[in-house]
Amino acid sequence: QVQLVESGGGLVQPGGSLRLSCAANRFTLDYYGIQWFRQAPGKEREGVSCISSSDASTYYADSVKGRFTISRDKAKSTVYLEMNNLKPDDTAVYYCAAAHGPCWPNAADYDYWGQGTQVTVSS
Numbered sequence: 001q002v003q004l005v006e007s008g009g010g011l012v013q014p015g016g017s018l019r020l021s022c023a024a025n026r027f028t029l030d031y032y033g034i035q036w037f038r039q040a041p042g043k044e045r046e047g048v049s050c051i052s053s054s055d056a057s058t059y060y061a062d063s064v065k066g067r068f069t070i071s072r073d074k075a076k077s078t079v080y081l082e083m084n085n086l087k088p089d090d091t092a093v094y095y096c097a098a099a100h101g102p103c104w105p106n107a108a109d110y111d112y113w114g115q116g117t118q119v120t121v122s123s
Contacts, residue, residue: 002028002098002112009094009117012086016121020081022096022114029053029072033103034079035110036070038092038119048094049081050103059103063089086121093118 008020022034035050049070050059058070069082079096094117097110104110 001025002032004034004096004098004112004114006094006096006114006117009119011120011122013123014087014121016086017082017084018086018119020083020094020096020117020119022079022081024077024079024098026077028077028098029074029079032098032100032112034072035059035097035099035103036079036081037095037097037107038090039095040089040092043092045095045107047105047107051079052102053100054102057103083119086119088121091119091121 003025005023012018031053033052036048037045038048039045048061049068051070051072067085072079096114098112099110
């Protein structure tokens with residue numbers, strides 16, 4: 001079964017950078033698209049960025065375009081989210097999730113989830 005493990009979260013000042021990792025089972029990225037979601041206190045879970053299994057096409061939420069970059073290393077079965085120029089509004093628990101095939105927009109479309117990693121952007 002698909003298993004996902006996030007890492008890389010922490011406390012960072014505004015304008016700083018973090019790289020999140022989502023480690024998956026071997027061959028998972030051949031069949032599953034991976035999306036990063038985040039959930040801040042009092043807010044609904046929102047999609048941040050996604051990379052598809054079929055053609056490695058990517059999606060970014062408008063709020064992170066130009067600041068975040070998603071990538072994958074299939075040999076390591078790992079998806080990365082490079083986050084630059086972080087803002088306080090980026091503070092949230094970040095989750096990676098897997099759905100068969102392409103990227104899907106809604107959390108309900110995803111079958112497998114990691115445990116989440118906390119990102120806090122504060123002075």
